[in-house]
Structures are given as structure tokens and as C-alpha cells.
Amino acid sequence: MIKFRIAALSIMVVMSLMLSACGTSSNNAGTGKTNNAGGSSTTSEATATATDSSTNAGGTDTVKLSGKVVIYSPNNADINNPIVKEFQERTGVQVELIAGGTGELLKRVEAEKDNPLGDVFFGGDTASLGAYSDYFEPFETKEKANLNPAYLPASKLYTPFTLLPMVIMYNKELVAAGEEPASWKDLLDPKWKGKIAFADPGKSSSSFTQLATMLTAFGKDDEKGWEFVQKLVANLDSKLLSSSGSVYKGVADKEFAIGITLEEAALRYVEGGAPVGIVYPSEGTVVTPDGMAVIKGSKNMDNAKAFIDFAAGQDVQALLQKEFFRRSVRTDAGAISGLPDISSIKTVDYDYGWVTANKTAINERFAKVVTGQ
Incomplete structure (x- = not known):
């Protein structure tokens, strides 16, 4: 982490x-x-x-x-x-x-x-x-x-x-110091039930990327990824947001303790003085354009x-x-002060070809998980 x-x-x-x-x-x-x-x-x-x-x-x-x-x-x-x-x-x-x-x-x-x-x-x-x-x-x-x-x-x-690295964002006034989630797996802790902000992957492209990242992290080819997603959906407690903007805003406004979001979105709240923190999950995330x-x-x-x-x-x-x-995305760009270097962020083996070819199927299966089918 x-x-x-x-x-x-x-x-x-x-x-x-x-x-x-x-x-x-x-x-x-x-x-x-x-x-x-x-x-x-x-x-x-x-x-x-x-x-x-x-x-x-x-x-x-x-x-x-x-x-x-x-x-x-x-x-x-x-x-x-x-x-x-x-x-x-x-x-x-x-x-x-x-x-x-x-x-x-x-x-x-x-x-x-x-x-x-x-x-x-x-x-x-x-x-x-x-x-x-x-x-x-x-x-x-x-x-x-x-x-x-x-x-x-x-x-x-x-x-x-x-x-755009995908991260976990948390509100420091709702998450005690030392209890911050360190990994995707930590999102399954019962204490976070109903307190996790996540957008509908069918409506938000960044949320779809996050879903594909978690599937990859736990096993996209052997059903273990979907086993994780089923448990995560249960811990969302039927709270699926309609846009990615609702995620980081919801965490910053203390509607949710935790959110799955984009690095840059969370960082703007940090920079603005909001009591929020950011975690790069220990299993790995994705840095995608x-x-x-x-x-x-x-x-x-x-x-x-x-x-x-x-x-x-x-x-x-x-x-x-x-x-x-x-x-x-430019090779002549300097580093952003205070941000970890891309090379220091653990990433999953994100298969862009697989993600693109299976986008519709992934969204359809996720919708079935949400509706209990």
C-alpha cells in the first residue's frame, strides 16, 4: 500500500x-x-x-x-x-x-x-x-x-x-487513523457495508476501468475475480451511484467513508484542504490513459x-x-511535485485487448450480480 x-x-x-x-x-x-x-x-x-x-x-x-x-x-x-x-x-x-x-x-x-x-x-x-x-x-x-x-x-x-491511476479514497473524519483500507480486499470488511461509494460501470467509464482492474487483480480467467466482485456488491448494500463525480464528492461530503475513484479527482480534494486520503491498493491498480x-x-x-x-x-x-x-502522456513532461512516481505504484497485468473485447459482457454480468441473477 x-x-x-x-x-x-x-x-x-x-x-x-x-x-x-x-x-x-x-x-x-x-x-x-x-x-x-x-x-x-x-x-x-x-x-x-x-x-x-x-x-x-x-x-x-x-x-x-x-x-x-x-x-x-x-x-x-x-x-x-x-x-x-x-x-x-x-x-x-x-x-x-x-x-x-x-x-x-x-x-x-x-x-x-x-x-x-x-x-x-x-x-x-x-x-x-x-x-x-x-x-x-x-x-x-x-x-x-x-x-x-x-x-x-x-x-x-x-x-x-x-x-489516470485508479485509487481508493477515504474520509479521515469517518475512517480512524490506522483503519484505512490498504487493499481492494479490505473493501470487503463488514464494517464498510453501505459506506463505499462506487459508480455504475455501465454509466461511468472510470468505474468500468476500476471493475476490470479488480477482476484482473483477483483472477479474470478463473472466476475468482467475479467471486470478489459479488462480495463487493454485497458490501455496497445496493448503493450504486450514477456517475463518477458522485463518488469523490460523496466521500468529501461525508456521505460515504470510502470511494473507488480516479487519482486526480481525489487529489483535487486533498489539494483543496478536504479531510481525505488516498490509497494505492496493495494488490495493484491500473494506470490507464x-x-x-x-x-x-x-x-x-x-x-x-x-x-x-x-x-x-x-x-x-x-x-x-x-x-x-x-x-x-508526454515524455518531456516533468514530475508532479508530491506525487509518487508511476514506477513506484504497483500495477496489475491489465489486458487492454481483453477489456475492450469483453466490455459489454463484463457490464452485463455485473448488472446481473447487482440484481441477484
């Missing part, structure tokens, strides 16, 4: 990525509504119109574009908003941001396959993107040389965005690719590390 604590710091209101920003724009990211973040937009295909001497996220000249890009994203609004705003101001592209859960948005992409209304899928676990591979266009970002090759798919289906993908048949293909290049670039990745404690 590795326990992690960092001192509370003041949250920066003005983010470093936005120093060059001028003007303001209304943003409804996170509401599930369409967002014309930079004002009115056209429906024309993006075209390059000029280059100037300003610097983009990858450190090269920004290409000025026209038109719009429609982004489907399960990311939190506080992550999306500064990235979208700066992309608009640097490129001239108007962004329409559609927020929702990963599963919900992927089903939308599938339903729109004959007339795609979105251009980019921004966020979500890569297994989920892989399960919907028929609806995405292979694309190789110009930032490829700067990205960790371990997280680049041979299929070019997606571009990795950030690295979330992804960005171009929607097949995109009506604004050039702008879609430009946005992915931008989000994989040095400026955005530095912002994510500094302000949101998200680990960069």
Missing part, C-alpha cells in the same frame, strides 16, 4: 494556459447542453487561412482556421473550459461542447453514424473507445514523437490524453484533428499537471 498526502495549496483561479486569453465567453460545459463557447459559429468545413507568429500548444506556429468543431466530452467542465477557450482564441475555431457520460455520448455517436453531428470525442477510457471503434477515424497526431509510446495504440484509433478520437465522417475533420494536436501539446499538458494533478 502507498498512502499519499500533500499539503493544501491555494487553487489558482487564473490558469497558466489562459494568460494570453482576452475577452470572455459563456460556457455551459457540464450541463449536458450545447455550448457555443466562443459565440456564433458557422457550419462550413474548416479551412486553413493563415499562419502567424503566435505559439500553439506544441510549440510551433499556430495555424489560423475557420469554422467550428463539435466536441463530445465526459470530462469535467473545469478541465474542458480553459482548454476550449484557449483553443478558440489561438485558432479562431468556434467550439460547440456537448457534455455527458462516456456511455451516453458513445451511444450518441453510434446513433448518428449515418449523419455525424460530432467531430471529436474528448475523454473517456480507451477500452470504451475501442468498443466503438467502427465509429472513429484513425488519426496520428503531429505530437506523436512527444508522447509515451507505451500508450499509443497501433490502430491509431485514439490519442492518449492523460494518465483516457483518449481523444476523431469521429468517423466528421464534418469538420481538419478542426477535429487540430483540437487533438492542441490538447496533446505541451501547454495543455503542463496545465493539466499543474492545476489538475493529471499525469501527462
Whole structure:
């Protein structure tokens, strides 16, 4: 087990990525509504119109574009908003941001396959993107040389965005010192019955990754993994949350003593001074990338690719590390102060191919466990 604590710091209101920003724009990211973040937009295909001497996220000249890009994203609004705003101001592209859960948005992409209304899928676990591979266009970002090759798919289906370790979060006012869970197995202790926050894997991509991680840790091929999951579900006491955001918020607000969540989500509460702690389970966890993908048949293909290049670039990745404690996928990124190095976190042998191929079957079986079938 590795326990992690960092001192509370003041949250920066003005983010470093936005120093060059001028003007303001209304943003409804996170509401599930369409967002014309930079004002009115056209429906024309993006075209390059000029280059100037300003610097983009990858450190090269920004290409000025026209038109719009429609982004489907399960990311939190506080992550999306500064990235979208700066992309608009640097490129001239108007962004329409559609927020929702990963599963919900992927089903939308599938339903729109004959007339795609979105251009980019921004966020979500890569297994989920892989399960919907028929609806995405292979694309190789110009930032490829700067990205960790371990997280680049041979299929070019997606571009990795950030690295996300899965952790156990606990509330120090509800969990006595010395009684913190040290492992996934500790979650089965009867004293935690009904006190564990966990999201529905069918609705939350991060929760699905956590489920697949636990199955792997205890035995995905010999039923021992599912034996563990059955016991865990019993200890949840029928409390299955509808979103990943409800997990870390529930722990921080003392609705739950323990939560299964993302490292970066828990860390933001630690950084904000909440009485919470983090555990990297002793059996091992997974450090997985979330992804960005171009929607097949995109009506604004050039702008879609430009946005992915931008989000994989040095400026955005530095912002994510500094302000949101998200680990960069870039090889030239520095370490995040106070965080354990990736190499020190014990991981399970996470089989991405198996997870992607069995995503539907895993979710269906989990639903049966929950309903007692």
C-alpha cells in the first residue's frame, strides 16, 4: 500500500494556459447542453487561412482556421473550459461542447453514424473507445514523437490524453487513523457495508476501468475475480451511484467513508484542504490513459484533428499537471511535485485487448450480480 498526502495549496483561479486569453465567453460545459463557447459559429468545413507568429500548444506556429468543431466530452467542465477557450482564441475555431457520460455520448455517436453531428470525442477510457471503434477515424497526431509510446495504440484509433491511476479514497473524519483500507480486499470488511461509494460501470467509464482492474487483480480467467466482485456488491448494500463525480464528492461530503475513484479527482480534494486520503491498493491498480478520437465522417475533420494536436501539446499538458494533478502522456513532461512516481505504484497485468473485447459482457454480468441473477 502507498498512502499519499500533500499539503493544501491555494487553487489558482487564473490558469497558466489562459494568460494570453482576452475577452470572455459563456460556457455551459457540464450541463449536458450545447455550448457555443466562443459565440456564433458557422457550419462550413474548416479551412486553413493563415499562419502567424503566435505559439500553439506544441510549440510551433499556430495555424489560423475557420469554422467550428463539435466536441463530445465526459470530462469535467473545469478541465474542458480553459482548454476550449484557449483553443478558440489561438485558432479562431468556434467550439460547440456537448457534455455527458462516456456511455451516453458513445451511444450518441453510434446513433448518428449515418449523419455525424460530432467531430471529436474528448475523454473517456480507451477500452470504451475501442468498443466503438467502427465509429472513429484513425488519426496520428503531429505530437506523436512527444508522447509515451507505451500508450499509443497501433490502430491509431485514439490519442492518449492523460494518465489516470485508479485509487481508493477515504474520509479521515469517518475512517480512524490506522483503519484505512490498504487493499481492494479490505473493501470487503463488514464494517464498510453501505459506506463505499462506487459508480455504475455501465454509466461511468472510470468505474468500468476500476471493475476490470479488480477482476484482473483477483483472477479474470478463473472466476475468482467475479467471486470478489459479488462480495463487493454485497458490501455496497445496493448503493450504486450514477456517475463518477458522485463518488469523490460523496466521500468529501461525508456521505460515504470510502470511494473507488480516479487519482486526480481525489487529489483535487486533498489539494483543496478536504479531510481525505488516498490509497494505492496493495494488490495493484491500473494506470490507464483516457483518449481523444476523431469521429468517423466528421464534418469538420481538419478542426477535429487540430483540437487533438492542441490538447496533446505541451501547454495543455503542463496545465493539466499543474492545476489538475493529471499525469501527462508526454515524455518531456516533468514530475508532479508530491506525487509518487508511476514506477513506484504497483500495477496489475491489465489486458487492454481483453477489456475492450469483453466490455459489454463484463457490464452485463455485473448488472446481473447487482440484481441477484
